[in-house]
Amino acid sequence: MNFSTSEALHQEALKHIVGGVNSPSRAYKAVGGGAPVYMEKGEGAYFWDVDGNKYIDYLGAYGPIITGHAHPHIAKAITHAATNGVLYGTPTKLENQFAKMLKQAIPSLEKVRFVNSGTEAVMTTVRVARAYTNRTKIIKFAGCYHGHFDSVLVEAGSGPATLGTPDSAGIPESVAQDVITVPFNNMEALKHALDIWEGQIAAVLVEPIVGNFGIVEPKEGFLQAVNDLTHNAGALVIYDEVITAFRFTYGSSQQIYGIEPDMTAMGKIIGGGLPIGAYGGKKQIMEQVAPLGPAYQAGTMAGNPASMAAGIACLEVLQEEGLYEKLDQLGEKLEAGIIEKADKYGISISVNRLCGALTVYFGDGEITNYEQAEASDGESFATFFRLMLRQGINLAPSKYEAWFLTIAHTEKDIEETIAAVEKTFQHM
Numbered sequence: 566m567n568f569s570t571s572e573a574l575h576q577e578a579l580k581h582i583v584g585g586v587n588s589p590s591r592a593y594k595a596v597g598g599g600a601p602v603y604m605e606k607g608e609g610a611y612f613w614d615v616d617g618n619k620y621i622d623y624l625g626a627y628g629p630i631i632t633g634h635a636h637p638h639i640a641k642a643i644t645h646a647a648t649n650g651v652l653y654g655t656p657t658k659l660e661n662q663f664a665k666m667l668k669q670a671i672p673s674l675e676k677v678r679f680v681n682s683g684t685e686a687v688m689t690t691v692r693v694a695r696a697y698t699n700r701t702k703i704i705k706f707a708g709c710y711h712g713h714f715d716s717v718l719v720e721a722g723s724g725p726a727t728l729g730t731p732d733s734a735g736i737p738e739s740v741a742q743d744v745i746t747v748p749f750n751n752m753e754a755l756k757h758a759l760d761i762w763e764g765q766i767a768a769v770l771v772e773p774i775v776g777n778f779g780i781v782e783p784k785e786g787f788l789q790a791v792n793d794l795t796h797n798a799g800a801l802v803i804y805d806e807v808i809t810a811f812r813f814t815y816g817s818s819q820q821i822y823g824i825e826p827d828m829t830a831m832g833k834i835i836g837g838g839l840p841i842g843a844y845g846g847k848k849q850i851m852e853q854v855a856p857l858g859p860a861y862q863a864g865t866m867a868g869n870p871a872s873m874a875a876g877i878a879c880l881e882v883l884q885e886e887g888l889y890e891k892l893d894q895l896g897e898k899l900e901a902g903i904i905e906k907a908d909k910y911g912i913s914i915s916v917n918r919l920c921g922a923l924t925v926y927f928g929d930g931e932i933t934n935y936e937q938a939e940a941s942d943g944e945s946f947a948t949f950f951r952l953m954l955r956q957g958i959n960l961a962p963s964k965y966e967a968w969f970l971t972i973a974h975t976e977k978d979i980e981e982t983i984a985a986v987e988k989t990f991q992h993m
């Protein structure tokens with residue numbers, strides 16, 4: 566495969582854009598460096614790079630593109646918005662329509678607000694929780710990612726109830742001191758942290774199904790324990806469903822496990838590929854938000870007609886009967902194929918999968934928390950990534966990101982992918 570145009574574009578980008586990318590996730594630093602491939606056309610489950618190479622896409626733009634690239638229903642909605650005026654600075658009826666769709670799918674959303682990214686959505690839920698409880702500390706889980714605002718760019722040590730230390734420059738110690746990190750799926754560690762910081766915890770923030778150290782489901786009883794322990798401590802539960810909302814079902818993890826948080830942050834899929842974020846929750850909590858209450862959140866583009874139209878169109882597509890069952894069947898076929906080839910060539914992997922999202926970890930043992938994911942073999946992943954890319958299979962360039970299927974993937978695509986996996990394992 567020839568990547569020369571991508572390489573040239575990357576050299577050009579390096580002169581103007583920090584690291585040549587607008588998000589560090591897109592750099593190939595974790596997979597040996599060099600120029601990322603530059604895509605220039607997407608259609609369904611495929612995209613083409615600037616050198617004309619075609620790929621089956623499992624990146625899905627880190628989650629949003631569950632309908633496949635350039636879905637006609639979404640494209641039509643965006644085109645209409647473009648010709649109708651993309652931004653007025655006034656409320657529009659689309660915001661009412663979309664808010665009602667979200668509330669119908671996720672009943673814990675008694676009130677919602679639209680913002681422009683998952684980061685903004687999570688950031689605001691934390692602010693609202695602090696306003697509502699009049700407390701400042703939050704507990705998050707090691708390895709969970711919640712966007713790039715100060716309070717969550719903190720990764721404490723592996724021990725429970727450890728006070729956070731910043732994992733990004735520019736975050737004041739004073740901010741890091743208000744974040745406690747505990748291991749995911751560890752109820753005792755959570756209880757310990759809530760006890761130690763009794764009366765000071767505003768909220769426990771969790772990815773109910775983790776997507777940021779691969780796909781990791783909550784252990785039996787874990788989410789119920791999060792609710793019970795957090796509420797007993799007088800704090801709020803915030804679900805970060807930026808990845809999970811509409812990924813596994815027409816709704817959220819709340820409809821899968823039958824457990825509701827106090828607030829939910831969303832993003833990615835609900836924007837149909839356009840910039841989006843949303844948060845919502847119990848009425849009496851959400852009424853802390855301006856102009857009703859003292860917690861401020863605003864945004865020029867919040868609820869803009871183009872993102873609303875794209876989000877509405879996306880959810881209309883996802884209402885199709887049997888859609889998630891089909892994603893699950895394709896995901897199961899892919900998982901089985903990868904495992905069968907790994908066994909055939911003696912490659913030690915473990916696969917975590919839920920519906921149409923999966924992660925292949927290199928190494929032994931099950932992955933139920935960040936420490937185990939961190940210990941998985943990144944070198945082998947980097948080799949795997951490169952060999953798959955050269956065969957026209959595009960994955961996220963990180964061992965911590967999931968493979969995302971779209972509704973456009975076919976059995977044939979899965980068979981082609983498994984054949985590429987076999988060829989890759991033969992060379993590892």
Ligand SMILES: Cc1ncc(COP(=O)(O)O)c(CN[C@@H](CN)CCC(=O)O)c1O
Nearest residue numbers: 588590627682683684710711712807808832
């Ligand atoms: C659970 C969760 N919560 C919040 C965010 C932040 O959303 P955005 O601000 O990127 O829209 C994310 C963003 N995810 C990353 C990678 N999984 C997006 C990729 C990137 O940062 O380029 C998330 O996964």
